[in-house]
Amino acid sequence: MSLEEIKLEDLHMDSFLREKAGELSAAVGDGFAVNALSGGVDSSAVTMLGHRALGKRLKTYFIDNGIMRQDEPQQIVSLFASLGVTVELVDARKEFFTALKGLTDPEEKREAITQTFYKDVFGRLVRESGARHLLQGSIFTDVEETVAGIKRQHNILAQLGIDTQKVYGYNVLEPLIQLRKPAVRKVAEALGLPASIFSRPPFPGPALAARVIGEVTPERVETVRKATRIVEDALRDSGAFQYLAILHNDRVTGMRNGRRDYGQQIEIRCWNSTDARTGSPTRLPFEILEDLAGKIVGEVPGVVSVTYNITRKPPSTIEAI
Amino acid sequence: MSLEEIKLEDLHMDSFLREKAGELSAAVGDGFAVNALSGGVDSSAVTMLGHRALGKRLKTYFIDNGIMRQDEPQQIVSLFASLGVTVELVDARKEFFTALKGLTDPEEKREAITQTFYKDVFGRLVRESGARHLLQGSIFTDVEETVAGIKRQHNILAQLGIDTQKVYGYNVLEPLIQLRKPAVRKVAEALGLPASIFSRPPFPGPALAARVIGEVTPERVETVRKATRIVEDALRDSGAFQYLAILHNDRVTGMRNGRRDYGQQIEIRCWNSTDARTGSPTRLPFEILEDLAGKIVGEVPGVVSVTYNITRKPPSTIEAI
Numbered sequence: 001m002s003l004e005e006i007k008l009e010d011l012h013m014d015s016f017l018r019e020k021a022g023e024l025s026a027a028v029g030d031g032f033a034v035n036a037l038s039g040g041v042d043s044s045a046v047t048m049l050g051h052r053a054l055g056k057r058l059k060t061y062f063i064d065n066g067i068m069r070q071d072e073p074q075q076i077v078s079l080f081a082s083l084g085v086t087v088e089l090v091d092a093r094k095e096f097f098t099a100l101k102g103l104t105d106p107e108e109k110r111e112a113i114t115q116t117f118y119k120d121v122f123g124r125l126v127r128e129s130g131a132r133h134l135l136q137g138s139i140f141t142d143v144e145e146t147v148a149g150i151k152r153q154h155n156i157l158a159q160l161g162i163d164t165q166k167v168y169g170y171n172v173l174e175p176l177i178q179l180r181k182p183a184v185r186k187v188a189e190a191l192g193l194p195a196s197i198f199s200r201p202p203f204p205g206p207a208l209a210a211r212v213i214g215e216v217t218p219e220r221v222e223t224v225r226k227a228t229r230i231v232e233d234a235l236r237d238s239g240a241f242q243y244l245a246i247l248h249n250d251r252v253t254g255m256r257n258g259r260r261d262y263g264q265q266i267e268i269r270c271w272n273s274t275d276a277r278t279g280s281p282t283r284l285p286f287e288i289l290e291d292l293a294g295k296i297v298g299e300v301p302g303v304v305s306v307t308y309n310i311t312r313k314p315p316s317t318i319e320a321i
Numbered sequence: 322m323s324l325e326e327i328k329l330e331d332l333h334m335d336s337f338l339r340e341k342a343g344e345l346s347a348a349v350g351d352g353f354a355v356n357a358l359s360g361g362v363d364s365s366a367v368t369m370l371g372h373r374a375l376g377k378r379l380k381t382y383f384i385d386n387g388i389m390r391q392d393e394p395q396q397i398v399s400l401f402a403s404l405g406v407t408v409e410l411v412d413a414r415k416e417f418f419t420a421l422k423g424l425t426d427p428e429e430k431r432e433a434i435t436q437t438f439y440k441d442v443f444g445r446l447v448r449e450s451g452a453r454h455l456l457q458g459s460i461f462t463d464v465e466e467t468v469a470g471i472k473r474q475h476n477i478l479a480q481l482g483i484d485t486q487k488v489y490g491y492n493v494l495e496p497l498i499q500l501r502k503p504a505v506r507k508v509a510e511a512l513g514l515p516a517s518i519f520s521r522p523p524f525p526g527p528a529l530a531a532r533v534i535g536e537v538t539p540e541r542v543e544t545v546r547k548a549t550r551i552v553e554d555a556l557r558d559s560g561a562f563q564y565l566a567i568l569h570n571d572r573v574t575g576m577r578n579g580r581r582d583y584g585q586q587i588e589i590r591c592w593n594s595t596d597a598r599t600g601s602p603t604r605l606p607f608e609i610l611e612d613l614a615g616k617i618v619g620e621v622p623g624v625v626s627v628t629y630n631i632t633r634k635p636p637s638t639i640e641a642i
Contacts, residue, residue, distance in 0.1 A: 252642065
């Protein structure tokens with residue numbers, strides 16, 4: 001498949017969808033494909049495109065890795081069921097947390113998630129299914145950032161020179177690889193997905209593990225999950241490009257009931273951006289910021305301090321790790 | 322000396338100054354006292370009060386512990402010279418950094434600074450001087466916070482049951498122990514100190530070591546020193562109660578010249594408060610916040626991300642550690 005960028009203004013939807021469906025169908029032939037749905041716009045678009053192109057030749061899994069947002073696995077599976085697409089929910093929480101145990105380096109954490117996903121969990125599902133083809137929602141920005149060495153995306157393997165056929169035993173198909181995010185959103189909308197999916201803010205591949213500085217344990221994920229729920233509920237209608245909560249590893253002094261409580265800190269980021277390449281902090285009213293901080297220290301056990309990121313990208317990045 | 326609080330409205334300046342000068346003179350008798358000046362309002366007021374009461378019976382040191390703000394040691398010594406008070410500048414940077422090496426726990430860092438200050442550096446100066454009396458600028462809030470277990474103040478020894486005469490070989494005199502900060506500012510003004518001192522925002526005893534999460538090295542102090550200079554220059558006229566920069570230990574992803582730069586984060590706090598017991602974040606305009614962040618990532622090597630604290634005190638505290 002071509003790796004040349006298709007700009008939003010050059011995207012002819014009908015012919016694009018027809019062409020990609022044709023490519024997928026030809027690539028899979030009378031074989032069988034699988035894909036993993038995360039609920040993000042990229043993997044959701046690929047799932048719909050894949051089912052349109054392949055019908056029963058595609059089996060879709062939702063892998064609950066334990067680092068998703070609150071109720072996310074069940075909600076996404078239900079949504080696709082309502083669209084006529086059957087998704088199998090796989091509980092792999094134990095495998096991911098076992099792989100993440102003791103790791104604090106961001107690259108090692110990403111690598112553990114990648115390896116657990118591809119080799120252990122998904123590799124096993126693919127082998128058991130007999131499929132030789134994997135659909136993935138990689139987009140043009142993933143390639144750019146990985147090639148530039150900015151961030152190792154979990155879903156870029158071929159671009160890193162890894163022979164997925166040899167290493168993992170299957171072939172990777174990436175029908176969205178020529179598109180940036182705004183074009184992917186148009187594709188998702190054209191494929192009949194609801195606004196909650198096609199307008200959904202980006203969410204990282206390593207999910208909440210990308211929002212935990214330091215070791216990723218079930219307890220620490222639960223802390224950032226609660227904070228994420230509060231931040232997303234408050235900022236859903238803000239018009240911002242992306243908004244997130246990060247659990248820091250550093251401890252700071254707080255006070256509870258008049259005594260010292262050496263506690264945790266949550267950092268909130270809320271970005272204005274059009275394409276994720278550059279960004280600036282959203283100028284949220286202080287009433288909202290203070291209300292957010294009050295809710296987080298009030299409702300998330302162990303958190304005594306909340307900050308708001310005020311740096312531009314670059315030199316910041318959208319996610320912290 | 323009494324430990325009962327004197328409220329601001331009950332402070333009769335002339336009689337207070339006369340009474341304290343009399344007490345100091347009587348306590349020192351025909352002996353000799355020393356004190357350490359940090360340039361904060363408390364120690365500055367004590368230095369002026371002490372020189373008024375004791376004249377040549379008081380010797381004042383400024384101990385450069387390496388964790389002061391930019392140019393602070395020289396500026397304070399010059400200011401007091403202009404007020405007719407001779408202050409001896411002592412270079413003890415090496416001793417403090419040696420004591421702090423490898424320590425990351427906030428209490429251990431405070432303890433190392435306390436021990437280096439009292440036992441090693443100041444204890445040696447006192448022994449060499451032959452003085453048996455030490456003047457200190459402890460105030461009422463220090464006693465309260467230490468008793469409540471919120472924070473171990475470096476200058477509270479007698480209150481913790483430490484016999485300073487026995488352990489350190491000298492007697493501690495604390496003429497401001499009955500006052501809270503607003504009253505101390507009035508005393509400083511009445512003693513002829515300039516507004517740059519009597520209106521000066523609070524600064525912690527452990528100086529910039531209290532602004533470094535994790536190990537306190539000369540390099541990390543230099544990083545937070547540069548950020549502190551930028552924050553103080555920008556917020557001096559903000560009307561805020563206190564403003565500060567904190568260097569985190571956590572690393573976050575940034576981008577420099579299109580490549581990943583796994584860098585450091587600075588947290589800014591700027592407090593509205595009247596007495597430091599409760600506080601809320603100052604609602605600074607976003608233009609100022611973004612300008613601050615831009616200056617810090619532009620001028621402080623290694624920093625790629627800046628946050629602003631949006632939590633109320635309590636459960637936050639003014640300082641992070």
